[in-house]
Amino acid sequence: MKKTPIQILQGTLDLMILRTLATMGPQHAYGIASRLQQVSGDALNLNQGTIYPALVRIEQHGWTRGSWGKTENNREAKYYGITKAGLLALDEETERWRQMAGVVEKLLAKEQ
Amino acid sequence: MAHGRRFIARLRNLLTNERVEQELAREVASHLALLADDFEREGMAREEAQLAARRAYGGVEQAKQAHRDERSVLWIEQTVQDLRYGLRTLRMSPGFTITAVFTLALGIGACTAIFSLVNAVLIRSLPYGDPGRLVYLYTPLPQFHLPPEVFSPTYADFYDLKKDCHSFEDMTMFGQSVFSLAWQGTAERVSTARVDGDFFQTFQATPELGRTISADDNQLGHDRVAVISHALWQSMFGSASDILRRSLVLDGKSYQIVGVMPPGLEYPHNTDLAYGESQYKTTQVWVPLALTPKQMADRDNANASVVARLKLGVSLAQAQAEMAATMARLDKLHDPQMRGWGALIESFVDSTVGHVRRLLWLLLGAVAIVLLIACGNAANLLLARAAGRMRELGVRVALGAGRSRIIRQLITESLLIGLTGGAIGVAFAYLFLRILPLFNPGNIPRLNEASLDTHVLLFTVGVSLLTSLLTGILPALAVSRINLTDFLATTSSRSVAGAHTRVQGALIVAESALVVVLLASAGLFIRSYINVESVDTGFSQSTVTVNIGLDPRYGHPQAVAFFRNFFARLQALPGVEAVGAVSNLPLSNSDDLRMFAVEGYPNQKTQLAEARWVTPNYFSAMRIPLIAGRLFAADEKPGAHTILINQSFAKKYFAGRNAIGGRVTRQDDHAQWNTVVGVIGDVRNNSLEEPAEPQIYEPDMEFAGGNIAILSSLPASSLAATIRAVLHSLDASLAAGDVRTMGDLESAATAQRRFQTSLLTVFAAIALFLALVGLYGLMAYSVSRRSREVGIRMALGAQRSDVLALILGKAALLLGLGLASGLIASWFATRAIQAFLFGVDRHDPITILSVCALLEVSGLIAAIIPARRAASIDPMQALRSE
Numbered sequence: 001m002k003k004t005p006i007q008i009l010q011g012t013l014d015l016m017i018l019r020t021l022a023t024m025g026p027q028h029a030y031g032i033a034s035r036l037q038q039v040s041g042d043a044l045n046l047n048q049g050t051i052y053p054a055l056v057r058i059e060q061h062g063w064t065r066g067s068w069g070k071t072e073n074n075r076e077a078k079y080y081g082i083t084k085a086g087l088l089a090l091d092e093e094t095e096r097w098r099q100m101a102g103v104v105e106k107l108l109a110k111e112q
Numbered sequence: 113m114a115h116g117r118r119f120i121a122r123l124r125n126l127l128t129n130e131r132v133e134q135e136l137a138r139e140v141a142s143h144l145a146l147l148a149d150d151f152e153r154e155g156m157a158r159e160e161a162q163l164a165a166r167r168a169y170g171g172v173e174q175a176k177q178a179h180r181d182e183r184s185v186l187w188i189e190q191t192v193q194d195l196r197y198g199l200r201t202l203r204m205s206p207g208f209t210i211t212a213v214f215t216l217a218l219g220i221g222a223c224t225a226i227f228s229l230v231n232a233v234l235i236r237s238l239p240y241g242d243p244g245r246l247v248y249l250y251t252p253l254p255q256f257h258l259p260p261e262v263f264s265p266t267y268a269d270f271y272d273l274k275k276d277c278h279s280f281e282d283m284t285m286f287g288q289s290v291f292s293l294a295w296q297g298t299a300e301r302v303s304t305a306r307v308d309g310d311f312f313q314t315f316q317a318t319p320e321l322g323r324t325i326s327a328d329d330n331q332l333g334h335d336r337v338a339v340i341s342h343a344l345w346q347s348m349f350g351s352a353s354d355i356l357r358r359s360l361v362l363d364g365k366s367y368q369i370v371g372v373m374p375p376g377l378e379y380p381h382n383t384d385l386a387y388g389e390s391q392y393k394t395t396q397v398w399v400p401l402a403l404t405p406k407q408m409a410d411r412d413n414a415n416a417s418v419v420a421r422l423k424l425g426v427s428l429a430q431a432q433a434e435m436a437a438t439m440a441r442l443d444k445l446h447d448p449q450m451r452g453w454g455a456l457i458e459s460f461v462d463s464t465v466g467h468v469r470r471l472l473w474l475l476l477g478a479v480a481i482v483l484l485i486a487c488g489n490a491a492n493l494l495l496a497r498a499a500g501r502m503r504e505l506g507v508r509v510a511l512g513a514g515r516s517r518i519i520r521q522l523i524t525e526s527l528l529i530g531l532t533g534g535a536i537g538v539a540f541a542y543l544f545l546r547i548l549p550l551f552n553p554g555n556i557p558r559l560n561e562a563s564l565d566t567h568v569l570l571f572t573v574g575v576s577l578l579t580s581l582l583t584g585i586l587p588a589l590a591v592s593r594i595n596l597t598d599f600l601a602t603t604s605s606r607s608v609a610g611a612h613t614r615v616q617g618a619l620i621v622a623e624s625a626l627v628v629v630l631l632a633s634a635g636l637f638i639r640s641y642i643n644v645e646s647v648d649t650g651f652s653q654s655t656v657t658v659n660i661g662l663d664p665r666y667g668h669p670q671a672v673a674f675f676r677n678f679f680a681r682l683q684a685l686p687g688v689e690a691v692g693a694v695s696n697l698p699l700s701n702s703d704d705l706r707m708f709a710v711e712g713y714p715n716q717k718t719q720l721a722e723a724r725w726v727t728p729n730y731f732s733a734m735r736i737p738l739i740a741g742r743l744f745a746a747d748e749k750p751g752a753h754t755i756l757i758n759q760s761f762a763k764k765y766f767a768g769r770n771a772i773g774g775r776v777t778r779q780d781d782h783a784q785w786n787t788v789v790g791v792i793g794d795v796r797n798n799s800l801e802e803p804a805e806p807q808i809y810e811p812d813m814e815f816a817g818g819n820i821a822i823l824s825s826l827p828a829s830s831l832a833a834t835i836r837a838v839l840h841s842l843d844a845s846l847a848a849g850d851v852r853t854m855g856d857l858e859s860a861a862t863a864q865r866r867f868q869t870s871l872l873t874v875f876a877a878i879a880l881f882l883a884l885v886g887l888y889g890l891m892a893y894s895v896s897r898r899s900r901e902v903g904i905r906m907a908l909g910a911q912r913s914d915v916l917a918l919i920l921g922k923a924a925l926l927l928g929l930g931l932a933s934g935l936i937a938s939w940f941a942t943r944a945i946q947a948f949l950f951g952v953d954r955h956d957p958i959t960i961l962s963v964c965a966l967l968e969v970s971g972l973i974a975a976i977i978p979a980r981r982a983a984s985i986d987p988m989q990a991l992r993s994e
Contacts, residue, residue: 029139030146047170048143052136053182060183060190062517073149077142078135 013054015097018063018090021082026067028077029055055080063089136179140172190517194524202528208497209529212490215885216533216579218878219486221540222479224564224572226871228545230472231571232562233465239376241316241421246460247428249273249283249418251439251453256718258705260456262387265418267403268411269442269453273418276438279431282314283420287401288380290392291362292663292847295348298840301659301849302344303392304362305380306401306416312339314421315379321345322356322371325400329370335402338367342375344396360397364663364845367399383557384464385417387701393554411446419460432457468556471868474944478633478875481626483579485879488623489886490533490583492616494526496893498587505591519588523581530580534572538564541572551870553863586615613897616890617926623883624930624971625937627876628963632938633945634876635959636952637869643951644862649698650795650804652735652823653855656831657697658848660839661817671816674842679727679820681838688824688831692730693815698797699857700819706808710765711775711785721761722797722805725812731792733821734854741772741790744811754811755786761806762791776808786810800861801950821854828853868948880967884974891923891978902982903990912983919982923975924968931964 020035021027027035032055033048058064063086069079082090147165152158166172202209240246251269252260265273267285274283286307292299305311309327317324320342329337338360349355360367378394401416422431435455443453498505505518545562552559660678662671675693682691696702706723709715728744730736739759748754755776762771766788775785794804824831832851839848895902902915942954952959 028142028146030143034150047175048147048168049140049170049172049175049178052175052179056179056182071146073146075142075145075149076138077146078139 011093012097013051014058015090015093017051017054017058017080018082018086018093021064021080022087022090026069026079026081028071028079030077032080058086061085061089132183136176140169140175144169144172190520191524194521195528197521198525198528202525205497208493211885211889212493212529212583213533213536215486215489215493215882216530216576216583217536217540218882219479219483220534220537220572220575220579221544222482222537222875222878223476223575224537224541224568225544225548226472226475226479227571228541228562228564228568229548229559230476231565231567232558233556234469234472235567236558236561236565238461238464239317240379240460243461244459245281245422245424246315247420247422247431248458248460248463249420249435250456250458251414252456253450253453255452256720258720260454261458263453264414264416266411266414267407267416268409268445269414269439270416270418271408272442273435273438276441277431277434279423279426279434280420281423282310283418284308284311284314285401285416285418286311286380287416288385288395290659290661290849291397292364292661292845292849293348293397294361294364294845299845299847301392301661301847302362302396303382303394304397304399305395307398308401308403311398314419315377316421317373317377317379319371320374322369324371325398329400330402332402332404335400336365336367337370337400338362339371339373339398340369341373341378341394341396343378343394345372362397362399363661364665373398380417381557383555412450428457428459464557470947471556471864474948475868475871475875477944478630478872481630482875482879482882483575485623485626485882485886487579487582488619488626489882489889490526490529490579491586492619492886492890494522494529494583494587495590495616495619496889498522498591499897502591515591518591522588522591523584526584526587527577527580530576530583533579534576537576538569538572541568551867553865553867554860555864556867586619590615613890613894616893620883620887620890620926621930621933623886624927624967625934627879627883628931628934628967629938629941630872630876630879631963631966632934632942632959634869634873635963636942636945636949636954636956637865637872639952639956639959640948640950641862641865641869644800644865647796647800649800649854649858650736650793651698651854653853653858654823654828655734655854656822656824656828656835657850657852657854657857658820658822658832658835659818659850660820660846660848662846666816668814668816672814675815675817678838678842681842682822682835685824685826685834685838687826688822690729690732690823691820692733692822693727693812693818693820694730694734695725695812695818696797697819697821697857698795698854699799699861701798703797706778708808709777711777712769713765720805721808723808723810726809727812727815730809730821733823734795735823736795737793739791739793741788743790743792744809748811748813750811750813753784753786754789756790756792756809757788758792758794758804758807760794760804761808764806800858865950880970884970887923887926887971888974888978890926891919891975892981894922895919895978895982898982899985899990902985903987906985906987907991915983915985916979919979920972920975923971923979927968927971931967934967935960935964 016036017032020032024031024035029051030048033051036044036051055064059066059080063083064080065083066078066080068076071077144162144165147168148158148161151161151164151168156164169175237243248261249265250260250263251265252258252263256262265285270283270285274280277283284307286305289304289306290301291304293302307325309325309330312318312324319339322339324339325337329335340355340360345351345355349358352358355369355372358369360369378396380395382393407413420431422428432455435457439453439455443451446453508518509515542564545564548562549560662674666674679691679693682688696704704723705720707717708719708721726744728746728748731738731743740762741756744754744756757771757776765771765776766774771788771791774788776788777783777785792809795807796802796804797807798805822831822835826834832848835851836848839846902910902918905918906912906915938960939955946954
């Protein structure tokens with residue numbers, strides 16, 4: 001079966017980014033995008049530029065804080081680190097996602 | 113649609129923060145570089161890697177745009193959120209909101225009102241082309257020690273200046289006359305300008321209808337043409353469309369109407385010329401000046417004003433230098449006895465509004481103080497509320513709201529308060545402008561044109577925004593200092609509130625200090641006004657005056673007979689005590705100044721006296737007292753050369769000797785000596801604020817027109833009607849002009865003082881009221897904060913009177929500090945009002961003591977309500993409440 005890239009559900013990108021940052025520590029946009037692609041095994045249809053609005057949104061909520069730093073190759077990059085508020089939000093969002101996914105899963109199981 | 117798109121684009125530009133944009137570009141570049149690095153590591157060539165990076169990234173511009181959209185959506189979303197939240201919290205505490213809004217509305221309203229005045233008088237351009245280039249020309253003769261504006265160029269000098277000076281684009285000469293305008297069987301006095309052919313061009317005034325007065329109209333024999341004002345066209349001719357085929361009858365002569373000027377062009381106004389016609393506010397008719405060749409060559413007389421327009425790029429100083437050089441040359445053509453003619457150019461705009469500029473800036477300063485006090489109050493209210501909301505705000509910070517977000521929320525709230533205050537303030541200003549004409553002192557040009565135009569409204573919006581920031585900044589700063597861990601540890605807002613109370617106390621001290629400055633200034637103004645009002649004018653207030661001039665149908669003997677008859681008719685009226693006449697009424701801004709010499713006195717060449725021609729009954733009609741000697745007899749012989757002098761004259765020139773029988777002559781003809789037969793009381797002819805000058809009265813036994821004074825026991829209005837009826841019965845085509853009481857003239861002379869004193873007093877009262885509201889608010893707030901402390905004190909045995917003293921003591925301390933700093937500030941600030949004071953020192957102890965007493969007493973009254981509330985606290989309840 002040919003894999004068709006899936007569209008990202010509304011709001012889930014924020015959750016994925018927060019999770020990534022919580023796991024890996026501060027990351028730049030490229031790092032986050034690469035990580036998402038790596039985890040999804042190219043199942044996500046994600047241009048790297050697509051994550052910028054999500055990054056702005058998250059930062060404006062106060063869930064991340066950005067600062068400029070150097071990569072190991074000595075390139076400058078903006079690193080996003082998760083804040084306490086971000087961790088709280090991640091917990092909430094994760095819980096909400098689980099509930100949602102559970103509901104959808106149950107529904108699909110019944111229909112079959 | 114295109115409009116909508118442009119609007120959105122603009123909005124976006126507004127939201128696009130340059131710094132954020134730069135950072136985004138930097139971030140995208142870094143992202144691409146990192147991608148490319150990885151591709152290169154996988155073995156791609158550099159250029160290929162860069163292309164691949166772009167592909168993997170997707171559209172760079174789309175990404176940036178998505179970033180922007182997200183940014184601005186959030187911005188708008190947050191603003192809407194803030195607004196909604198702000199409105200909700202403001203609605204939840206209506207007492208706070210109403211007080212804050214009303215306070216700011218008072219401050220902003222006062223500022224808007226005064227600014228609309230400043231705008232109308234000082235900022236809005238005069239309707240004469242580019243008024244900045246208009247100038248008045250004078251040729252002062254310093255040996256007379258008179259104000260230079262007395263000396264307009266003589267006719268011959270004018271034509272030479274016009275020919276020889278190249279600094280000016282246009283130059284015009286014009287005089288003023290008051291004519292009787294006959295209309296449908298009655299007559300009306302109208303102020304008329306007699307103008308040369310360049311008048312309208314100099315003012316760049318184009319007619320609404322027809323044409324203006326040309327050089328040809330100024331040729332003798334062609335000069336029976338007139339231009340009328342828009343107002344006259346409307347009132348007298350009902351805006352008739354055939355107006356250019358009609359004519360006017362002025363002083364019995366017919367003038368063809370050739371043009372109508374647009375509304376607003378009524379130059380010269382009574383406030384325009386320092387020594388012009390002052391009885392009529394505006395000019396309604398312009399006729400040709402039409403000088404004879406003999407007049408045009410006259411180098412000794414001047415009876416006209418000169419206005420010129422500077423050429424583009426020529427400065428006032430350059431023109432002044434050129435004119436001075438020309439006058440130095442022309443001076444040699446003058447009579448050797450009268451030399452030393454100088455040159456003086458004054459800016460037209462400065463002459464028009466210069467005398468009120470200081471006053472208006474002063475008033476604007478006063479309302480700025482009122483606004484500052486209002487800001488202080490609103491800031492205090494916000495601080496008190498912020499303290500009460502510490503928990504709420506603390507929790508929001510704990511939940512991840514950024515500090516900037518909280519500050520933004522608070523600023524949004526103060527903006528809501530400030531802008532609402534501004535809107536209500538505009539309504540206040542509108543009301544103020546409706547009642548302003550009642551205060552009009554008559555000498556502030558274009559005062560009645562003050563309105564809430566775009567300028568003023570922009571100013572108000574600016575002031576409202578500034579006010580919002582000023583009031584919002586303190587609470588916002590206080591909140592941004594919240595220490596989260598402290599806050600969460602104590603779960604109480606007491607520590608923060610303590611710091612707030614100190615800031616609030618400081619605000620009250622500052623407010624009281626500002627109030628002291630305003631109160632002291634208002635007090636000094638009031639004292640000055642009382643002093644001016646109590647000046648003895650030297651004449652009776654109830655005397656009714658009227659101005660009657662005959663037209664050329666009357667020859668001199670007929671005119672004299674007419675007035676003898678008229679006076680006899682008036683005198684015969686029941687209730688009329690005396691009827692007299694004078695060449696110039698006191699306080700009417702008109703005077704004859706005469707050079708003279710006194711026998712047996714070391715005369716100066718330039719000594720001057722105010723000279724008047726009077727009929728014998730003038731003194732009784734005006735109730736001017738006789739001090740020594742006798743008045744003029746009813747049949748005083750003109751050939752007897754008798755004169756009367758006033759006390760000041762006698763004191764100065766007949767010091768130590770008897771003035772009666774003394775002899776005085778006009779300096780220019782020592783041949784004719786006049787004998788002093790009596791000394792009469794001083795009269796304030798020019799101003800109530802300057803001592804009476806030496807005055808000379810000569811008998812006028814052949815009065816043929818001018819000012820008539822009538823003393824009677826009748827009410828002024830019924831007497832005026834009677835005078836008109838008598839005049840009408842003698843000759844229906846004559847007009848009785850300027851029917852006024854001497855009290856009216858005196859009132860006009862003190863009008864500006866009344867204007868400035870009442871305005872400043874009102875502002876000081878508003879300021880005091882605001883400061884008291886602020887003090888009351890702070891005391892009430894601190895009582896509610898300290899109820900627990902008070903409870904403990906009382907539980908430990910403090911009496912109610914101790915509690916009362918505690919709270920009042922605090923209020924007294926704040927007031928005392930405010931008073932002290934206010935008095936120090938006033939000591940220096942009153943220098944700004946020095947020039948407005950009359951008969952009172954700017955450090956006047958009575959005023960200062962009254963201000964202190966007023967502030968302390970009213971302050972303690974404001975504090976007594978919260979203090980009593982504190983004293984009535986039930987200790988058990990207070991202790992249990994927390």
